Amino acid sequence: MASNNKTHQNIVDASYKLFSEYGFDKTSLSMIAAEVGITKPAIYYHFASKEALIDYLFEDSFKDYHFEAYFTIDEFTSINFQEMLIENGLRILLLEDEDDSVMRILNEFLLTITRNENYHKRLLQMQEDFLNGFSELLEKGVTLGVVSPMNITARAHVLAMVFDNISSYMLMGLKLDYRLIWIEAVNNAIR
Amino acid sequence: MASNNKTHQNIVDASYKLFSEYGFDKTSLSMIAAEVGITKPAIYYHFASKEALIDYLFEDSFKDYHFEAYFTIDEFTSINFQEMLIENGLRILLLEDEDDSVMRILNEFLLTITRNENYHKRLLQMQEDFLNGFSELLEKGVTLGVVSPMNITARAHVLAMVFDNISSYMLMGLKLDYRLIWIEAVNNAIR
Amino acid sequence: MASNNKTHQNIVDASYKLFSEYGFDKTSLSMIAAEVGITKPAIYYHFASKEALIDYLFEDSFKDYHFEAYFTIDEFTSINFQEMLIENGLRILLLEDEDDSVMRILNEFLLTITRNENYHKRLLQMQEDFLNGFSELLEKGVTLGVVSPMNITARAHVLAMVFDNISSYMLMGLKLDYRLIWIEAVNNAIR
Amino acid sequence: MASNNKTHQNIVDASYKLFSEYGFDKTSLSMIAAEVGITKPAIYYHFASKEALIDYLFEDSFKDYHFEAYFTIDEFTSINFQEMLIENGLRILLLEDEDDSVMRILNEFLLTITRNENYHKRLLQMQEDFLNGFSELLEKGVTLGVVSPMNITARAHVLAMVFDNISSYMLMGLKLDYRLIWIEAVNNAIR
DNA sequence: GATGAATGAGCATTCATTCAT
DNA sequence: GATGAATGAATGCTCATTCAT
Known part of the structure; x- marks a missing residue:
């Protein structure tokens, strides 16, 4: 399902950090990209959309x-x-x-x-x-x-x-x- | 302090309804205005800002x-x-x-x-x-x-x-x- | 030309003060009304529009x-x-x-x-x-x-x-x- | 620092033209975007804000x-x-x-x-x-x-x-x- | 795998102005 | 003379998303 790539995990980590601090709505993909040190479109390589990213975290955090x-x-x-x-x-x-x-x-x-x-x-x-x-x-x-x-x-x-x-x-x-x-x-x- | 005006209450009611349905971030003042049947700036006549409106609901709902x-x-x-x-x-x-x-x-x-x-x-x-x-x-x-x-x-x-x-x-x-x-x-x- | 009323002069004075401090564009009628202590529409009783107010000041200040x-x-x-x-x-x-x-x-x-x-x-x-x-x-x-x-x-x-x-x-x-x-x-x- | 891109320069040129004609306040980013033939957000790709754009012109014009x-x-x-x-x-x-x-x-x-x-x-x-x-x-x-x-x-x-x-x-x-x-x-x- | 450039949609906010009272 | 209430138009800005490279 997930590319077992380093950037992928960085995005996940940054997302946890930022989403938990600011909430889903107030955390933008720009913020996540900045935190990871990549550009916004790069996120789209790993996750189809913001929603897909959140879904992933949902599965991940409750597993x-x-x-x-x-x-x-x-x-x-x-x-x-x-x-x-x-x-x-x-x-x-x-x-x-x-x-x-x-x-x-x-x-x-x-x-x-x-x-x-x-x-x-x-x-x-x-x-x-x-x-x-x-x-x-x-x-x-x-x-x-x-x-x-x-x-x-x-x-x-x-x-x-x-x-x-x-x-x-x-x-x-x-x-x-x-x-x-x-x-x-x-x-x-x-x- | 609050204008004892009908519109004021309509805004409050619509806000309760929409905020509870979509959350603070995903509810825009446009949506509230539309629900009430007024224009966006009219909300500003009654509440100084979106934040002020939320504050009002906070006080109101917990009182x-x-x-x-x-x-x-x-x-x-x-x-x-x-x-x-x-x-x-x-x-x-x-x-x-x-x-x-x-x-x-x-x-x-x-x-x-x-x-x-x-x-x-x-x-x-x-x-x-x-x-x-x-x-x-x-x-x-x-x-x-x-x-x-x-x-x-x-x-x-x-x-x-x-x-x-x-x-x-x-x-x-x-x-x-x-x-x-x-x-x-x-x-x-x-x- | 001008109503020799007190409010009229208050508006003029406030306008001088605020326009000179913030410029024409960044000074709103609200600010002027607030400075004078009246409501915005009251200004319209004394001056037909913002432009008319500025015109008045122009004549006044260069006379x-x-x-x-x-x-x-x-x-x-x-x-x-x-x-x-x-x-x-x-x-x-x-x-x-x-x-x-x-x-x-x-x-x-x-x-x-x-x-x-x-x-x-x-x-x-x-x-x-x-x-x-x-x-x-x-x-x-x-x-x-x-x-x-x-x-x-x-x-x-x-x-x-x-x-x-x-x-x-x-x-x-x-x-x-x-x-x-x-x-x-x-x-x-x-x- | 500045992208050596054509659009960047087009924005600068249009800004000079419009700002000098209408002033900073009365020139909106929409006007500039329209003059260049791009959309408003595109300007934000090249300049962080309207103020940043003006700053750039300031440096540029006085250099x-x-x-x-x-x-x-x-x-x-x-x-x-x-x-x-x-x-x-x-x-x-x-x-x-x-x-x-x-x-x-x-x-x-x-x-x-x-x-x-x-x-x-x-x-x-x-x-x-x-x-x-x-x-x-x-x-x-x-x-x-x-x-x-x-x-x-x-x-x-x-x-x-x-x-x-x-x-x-x-x-x-x-x-x-x-x-x-x-x-x-x-x-x-x-x- | 990732970037630069751009877009359409939308948002909170402000403003000059109007009008019935 | 002045106010309360409201409006249409606009503004700066942000965002998720796209796409050619």
């Missing part, structure tokens, strides 16, 4: 954002269940160290999504991946006898919402004790 | 979005605490009936915010208003003897996150049992 | 700029001729103290003039008024026996040019010994 | 307007001094044949200058170049024993003013015997 990347469900046992759930979830905090770019652009997509069919479906799937992931996980907990079977779907969803919002709040710069929040949420979920 | 508009803390008693917390919170579901515009534009601001100092501060304050609101509420619950005093801050924050995300998920079109989710979250919080 | 306002030819005698010519001419230096506005706007007209038939004629007349004035003056000097008759036209023109340029150079901010320059020019002219 | 372009001081001797001064100075009359554009635009700058720091300095320098040039020239005349040493600065300045005004008056369309005027001025200066 690792799925439930199993965070929660390794197979490793959960009746003994380590609570601990695993807490530790796995706290991986989300690592985003803080990471480059803001991916988070910001992810958010950019979230907005674009409400208007763009293409992305909308894909994002709903992702969101549901997490909702289902937490549901399955809790169900496994029930099977293992470490999670109460009552309202597990609702509890899984609460968990998913908290997990989701931790990254949002971090992105916005709110300084909260996310660690404690997550632990509290987990404890409620498996209680 | 009723604060904790006390949802949670009437004074009416909470030891007897009705749980029930009130649940019922008050479920008001968020009413957004579903309401015009999407306000929600969408609210989201638009959320994105714009990461890049715009002006809005950023204001939104953080709003977010903190809710975080603090839930904290105070739970503290009152502790005083009333209906809420466990353990980790109340973390629990308040979990509650705030769930509350916050319910509107986001609704906006995205996810069909979940928000009622049950909220009840579950409340029960965990006051347990 | 006192003619040779006889500086050189009182009748008072020149064989005894005081040189002294009078010097002293009268030095009046031009007083412009320095005066508000820059008039000089600046005069210059603005000078430019506009090359493009506008209306003003062009009028300004040529003014220029010629000075050229002729100096010629007559020197001729009188010849009659009085205090000025050499050779090339008096050319010498009058030299004098006019120096006189003219003194104001230009002052306007531009050049710091020269204009006094000495004028005396030198006069001495050459009547030698 | 040959300095004292030494008219007066070849080294060739002045005690024998040819008067003759050289006259002949060299009369070169200014050649401007008459030349395209008005340059003179007109030069005048346009003169006005712009009173408001624009950038140009102001540069023009003052040019003016001073001539003032100093004439001073040096007369000083050389003194050294050569062909010019009286009295008030040479004032006399040099008178000369500069006459020289300067000859072009202005020609531009305005005044028909004078500039030849005789200049000769007279020179004779007075070296007398």
Whole structure:
């Protein structure tokens, strides 16, 4: 699909940086070309259009954002269940160290999504991946006898919402004790 | 300050509609003028600039979005605490009936915010208003003897996150049992 | 011709100030209205158009700029001729103290003039008024026996040019010994 | 720096023509584009902005307007001094044949200058170049024993003013015997 | 693989002017 | 005498895109 050429990657990198800083609309191909150090038409050699470039970033940025990347469900046992759930979830905090770019652009997509069919479906799937992931996980907990079977779907969803919002709040710069929040949420979920 | 003129309101209405549909950047003043049925310069008679128009919408759309508009803390008693917390919170579901515009534009601001100092501060304050609101509420619950005093801050924050995300998920079109989710979250919080 | 109303004069004053500072094109009626503290359409009550306002200023600002306002030819005698010519001419230096506005706007007209038939004629007349004035003056000097008759036209023109340029150079901010320059020019002219 | 492209020069030529005819403000980029036969954005390929285009013309039009372009001081001797001064100075009359554009635009700058720091300095320098040039020239005349040493600065300045005004008056369309005027001025200066 | 040159479409903004009140 | 509201026309500028080289 993509030419595995250096310029190609430079364009992608510059795009992440600029799109996340200024948004899709306020970032022009000129800006990207300037950042890369090439001319505008050169971008067209690598991407058919601005939209195609954005599409590429969409695929690229979400390819690792799925439930199993965070929660390794197979490793959960009746003994380590609570601990695993807490530790796995706290991986989300690592985003803080990471480059803001991916988070910001992810958010950019979230907005674009409400208007763009293409992305909308894909994002709903992702969101549901997490909702289902937490549901399955809790169900496994029930099977293992470490999670109460009552309202597990609702509890899984609460968990998913908290997990989701931790990254949002971090992105916005709110300084909260996310660690404690997550632990509290987990404890409620498996209680 | 605002002319109490009909055109003024028409511009505001059209702006809500178009901005929420296409976003700030992709909505031009021409589009707004066309929607209202006036000429572009007429907008400038009512708003100094596109930015000023957006600012106006910002103030306008957030003026009723604060904790006390949802949670009437004074009416909470030891007897009705749980029930009130649940019922008050479920008001968020009413957004579903309401015009999407306000929600969408609210989201638009959320994105714009990461890049715009002006809005950023204001939104953080709003977010903190809710975080603090839930904290105070739970503290009152502790005083009333209906809420466990353990980790109340973390629990308040979990509650705030769930509350916050319910509107986001609704906006995205996810069909979940928000009622049950909220009840579950409340029960965990006051347990 | 003009309504002898206060607002009328305020508009004229504001126009002098703003036109001289920003030029005709870059000064809008809005700016003038704002400076006066009235609304734009109010200007139209006093002046039919922007052009009419400028015309008015043109007439107004040049009405006192003619040779006889500086050189009182009748008072020149064989005894005081040189002294009078010097002293009268030095009046031009007083412009320095005066508000820059008039000089600046005069210059603005000078430019506009090359493009506008209306003003062009009028300004040529003014220029010629000075050229002729100096010629007559020197001729009188010849009659009085205090000025050499050779090339008096050319010498009058030299004098006019120096006189003219003194104001230009002052306007531009050049710091020269204009006094000495004028005396030198006069001495050459009547030698 | 400048693309050695034909269009570039066409833009410059059209700009000279139109700016000198209508002034900077009343000449729009559309007009220039139409005159050249290209589209507006094409101008932006060659000049970053309207201001940048004007700057370019400023540099371009003044690059040959300095004292030494008219007066070849080294060739002045005690024998040819008067003759050289006259002949060299009369070169200014050649401007008459030349395209008005340059003179007109030069005048346009003169006005712009009173408001624009950038140009102001540069023009003052040019003016001073001539003032100093004439001073040096007369000083050389003194050294050569062909010019009286009295008030040479004032006399040099008178000369500069006459020289300067000859072009202005020609531009305005005044028909004078500039030849005789200049000769007279020179004779007075070296007398 | 990439550039120079150019274009069509569009945008936010400003301005002189008008007119009913 | 003056204002509120609006307009038509224009302006400088930007952008995504194209295409011959």
